[in-house]
Amino acid sequence: MFLHSRYLSQRVAIASATALLTGGAAAGAAWATTPASTSAGPRTCTVSDLYVSMGRKEGAAGSLYWPIRFTNTSTTSCTLRGYPGVSVLDTTHHQIGAAATRNGGGVSTVTLTPTHSVSAVIRTTNGPIGGPCQATGSYLRVYPPASRTAVLVPAAWKVCSNTFQVAPVAP
Numbered sequence: 506m507f508l509h510s511r512y513l514s515q516r517v518a519i520a521s522a523t524a525l526l527t528g529g530a531a532a533g534a535a536w537a538t539t540p541a542s543t544s545a546g547p548r549t550c551t552v553s554d555l556y557v558s559m560g561r562k563e564g565a566a567g568s569l570y571w572p573i574r575f576t577n578t579s580t581t582s583c584t585l586r587g588y589p590g591v592s593v594l595d596t597t598h599h600q601i602g603a604a605a606t607r608n609g610g611g612v613s614t615v616t617l618t619p620t621h622s623v624s625a626v627i628r629t630t631n632g633p634i635g636g637p638c639q640a641t642g643s644y645l646r647v648y649p650p651a652s653r654t655a656v657l658v659p660a661a662w663k664v665c666s667n668t669f670q671v672a673p674v675a676p
Contacts, residue, residue, distance in 0.1 A: 547616055550575070550583035552654045557647050559660050560624060569631045571662065572624035573647055575674065577617035585674045586614040589625050590648035590655070593662050593669070595640065602639045602664050609672030625650075625674045630666040638665035650674055 560572035573591065577583060592604040605627055615623045627645075632638065641663040648655045650673075 547582040547584050549651050550577065550579075550585050550617060550649060552649060552652055552656055554579040554583050555649055555656070557649070557656045557658050559645075559658060564631045567631050567634055568628055568668075570626050570628050571660075572626045573645070573658070573671075574622045574624050575617070575649060576622040577619050580619055582616055582618045584614050584616050585623060585650045587612050587650040588671055588673050589650055590646075591625075591627055591669075591671045592646045593639070593642035593664060594644040594646050594657070596643045598644065598646075598657070600646070601642050603669065605669045605671040607673075608670035612673045613675075615674050615676055623674045623676055626672045627662070628668070628670045628672075629662075629664045630668045633665050635666040635668070638663050 554577055556576040556578045558574045558576070560574050562569060562571045564570070573589060575585060575589075588607045588609075590604060593601045595601055608628070617623060641661055643659065643661065645658045645660045645662060646655045647658055
């Protein structure tokens with residue numbers, strides 16, 4: 506740590522001396538090597554950018570699917586990438602069972618322009634096929650991808666046969 510600090514101090518001193526000797530032209534060049542804030546595209550969506558809601562439940566081949574919709578309510582574009590965190594809560598906001606496990610294909614970055622939506626689909630079995638069903642929850646606790654802040658979404662959801670999966674966000 507001491508050597509690193511001493512090295513940086515020497516670099517700053519050399520850059521300052523060079524700037525004084527060359528009339529400031531070298532100072533611009535010396536500071537130009539410092540990484541600047543660059544815009545590599547839209548920023549990651551935060552909870553405050555999003556309205557989280559549920560789509561329409563659908564059943565197929567012994568499974569029940571329900572899309573979680575993430576709608577950009579901000580005035581600028583933002584991105585989501587990966588899987589949301591999802592768990593079922595009862596009326597007193599206590600978790601019922603385990604959180605959803607990740608399931609699905611490849612993960613990609615999805616850009617959300619203002620007022621547009623993307624979804625991540627949750628899945629369970631359509632009844633006690635390979636095991637019992639848990640109590641029906643009243644809410645889903647949803648952490649958008651890359652977020653440590655959750656949103657509670659009113660949703661009656663019952664996990665059956667120890668199957669509770671979530672897919673990554675997709676258009």
